[in-house]
Amino acid sequence: MMTLSDFLQTIRRSLVVLLVATLLGGGVGALTAAVSTPQYRSTGQVYVSVQPGAPDVSDLAQGNNAAQQKVNSYVQVIRSASVLQPVIDELRLDTTATELARKVVSTTTVDSVLLNISVTDEDPEEAARITAAVISSFSRVVTENLEKPTDGGASLVRIETVQPPLAPEEPSSPDLVQYVTLGLAFGLALGVGGALVRQTLDSKVRTRDDIARVTSVPVLGTIGFDATATTSPLVVHSDPRSPRAESFRSLRTNIQFVEADAQRRSFTITSALPSEGKSTTAANLAITMAESGASVVLVDADLRRPRIAQLMGIEGAAGLSDLLIGRTELDDVTIPWGHGNLSVLPAGQIPPNPSELLGSDAMLALIDQLTTEFDFAIFDAPPLLPVTDAAVLSRLTSGAVVISSVRRVSQKQLAAALDALRSIGSKTLGIVMTMVPTKDRGSYDTYYAADTDSHGAPEQGRRSRTPRTP
Template sequence: MELRDYVRILHKNWIFIAVATLLGVAIAAGYSLTLTPKYQASTELYVSVRAGNSGAATDLVQGTSFARQAVTSYVSVVNSASVLDRVIDDLHLKTTATALAPKVTADSPLNTVLIDITVTDSNPQLAANIANSIGQNTSYVVTNELEKPTGGTSLINIQTIQPAVAPSKPTSPNVPLNIILGLLIGLAVGVGVSLLRSILDTRIHNSHDIEDVTDRPILGAISYDPGAKKRPLIVHADPRNPRAESFRSLRTNLQFVNFGNGPRSYVITSSIPGEGKSTTAANLAISLAETGARVALIDGDLRLPKVADYMGVEGAVGLTDVLIGRTPLADVMHKWGRGELYILPAGRIPPNPSELLGSNAMSQLLNTLTAEFDYVLVDAPPLLLVTDAAVVSKLTGGAIIAAASGVTKKNELAAAVRALEHIGSRLVGVIVTMLPTKGPDSNGYGVYGYGVQNEFEDESVIEKRIRRAAQV
């Protein structure tokens, strides 16, 4: 993926990422509040060796050197049972040396004769008392039990140079640090899950996804309209709507596909059902007719015809009747609107749609219409379900595939493209439908300020306008 893809993913999933980040902060803060505060108190001991009676400098050097070597061993004495048992007795603690030892840490800075003792406890004053008691008892155990010669006085001297005091603030939990860690973890989880979802999501979302499947041109991008079922003919019902403008852009692009090559005929199809091919075909036909072109819209979906319902014309007799020679073409071509748009409905549903659509009669019909009209559009069934669209596309100038954003998968579009290539049919281009109106995958027409004043117009008024146009 390119940088723009990562930016698009982050932009598209920013709400999820923000929620994951806030959740991480909340969990970290909640966890910190449930923890018992811990306090640390520290004391520091100084280890020395008593000089001999001579007081010579060499005695002092040797004593210091010995103390540095011995202090490493004395650090281990701090946590020994000999010291901790005495501390427990002195402070009357209800615990054992084994239980107390994990609360005590001791170390010696490199090349020094110092011992640092730190005690951690939920009671700050008790932590200081234990630390001071450990210092005193470490000195006692070393000088009176470990390093005391028989019948003499120990040469080792351990004294406290920094007594422990009760801390005023707990050392744990570190709430600010935990919150920062929670924020970073939540952010990482949010971004990681978003990237993983994007990698595993094989659906088409924008034009870049189309480019990953085919190098054919993207003829148009149509935004999603939740009210498309109630008013499918948006170009006619609300001409100033941004979605209607998208169909006009599609019209412009299609006009230049075969510029100067005479009449054009195209099959409008899709990979799977529900990608908006029929509404696309109907609105494209209206848009082309608005320019003064003569347009024929054929409902070639002989399995699930929709054009007649969308356009508001009688669909009981149509393409099927013409192909079997039952009805003349002129009797079933319905003029729609004030322009030169004519509708040929599907008619009755035959038992053998593929055979009819691939017949010589269909070829002759298309030749006749192509000679009489500037544009011939055929709404055909999805390519992956039946062969109807592929069969008809061989008889026309090529196929145009509608791919729905968030619905069509890349492998489905690729299979549809292969189905056309397999029979030698031409893929004119792809139309991306159902694009979101906002976000990184949106069409973007809204930013130009096209009016949408009719968007909330009463549906009955719109239906009357459609029926009136069909009767003109």
């Protein structure tokens, strides 16, 4: 069920659509008014009275009350065929009494003996002519038929014209302001309806609430969208004071609280789909952890489409795959990076059996060795839905951190990815939202939002080698 907060967020996300729909509605209203045939309304007013038999005060009062009661009935009589057919015959109109009745309007006010009779027509002169004929026919029908005494003589009801109908100078419709106003209102309503329908049909992950609908796994951090991420992916290194770099530091702090009592901490970084920012997140997270004084190894465990070597600017011809088949030693393929606390293990040659290698005893032994020599081991793994590599690897590490790109992955896809981990007994440590629109960052700040370089770091420097300068 949509809450008020959900409704307001939907409206905010659809402001452009609402604005366009509203303006289009107003434009349609203005266009409709411009192409509509002008209509002219001519109005006349009559006075209805009942003449008493004897002119004393009580009879005059009774006559006035009787006139007021009759006026309410005459409102309907004016639009009857008995009044309108003589008008058609007299003016030789090419219409019927029913059609003419649609052009005639009769009104009165409470406790009044005045009747307003109006006729609308495309010709102002014709409108006035028909109105005058309707008043005349109405007067005859009442005095000569409806209110004529049964014993003969003149009718006690008198109908006098007090305001003769005139040909109007300005059309009564179309009313440009009214048409535009209605068009704007209709366009706005249509836009709101469209936004709500779109929200109902669109199941993309956009907010924390969307993730909460899928899982109770905590959101460890949110990373803002950056159009320059493709050219400058290592924002923690290239622009360390930027808000996006600060987001990675907040993520580092939160992850350090995950499995805080564990002596050996290794994390599988994965996502539901490709291109959600998992490799960029893994690289920046590794750098921030190393900056805090911890010894960190970043392993490119995506043996299908490796990216870490390219991101870090290192040679990746030999690496993890060569190590797992016994072709080389760990010291020969790990490359120091930065200021000495970070080492990178590239993927190496792409093997024909990635899943088997990642789930092998050799991989388990390597993870044990890495977590012994380093404070943190971060594994960049393939996405969960296309292949099983990440799920297999996550069973061997402390657990998986799932990257969820805003507006890219659907709630159903995220749920399927989490189910893939759960089905084999892997632990999902948390979710990181990436590519969050900058305007929405304020509502997505994590609990531990401050820079925490001064606390939360584990024991430092189990491994130190000559670093590679990035």
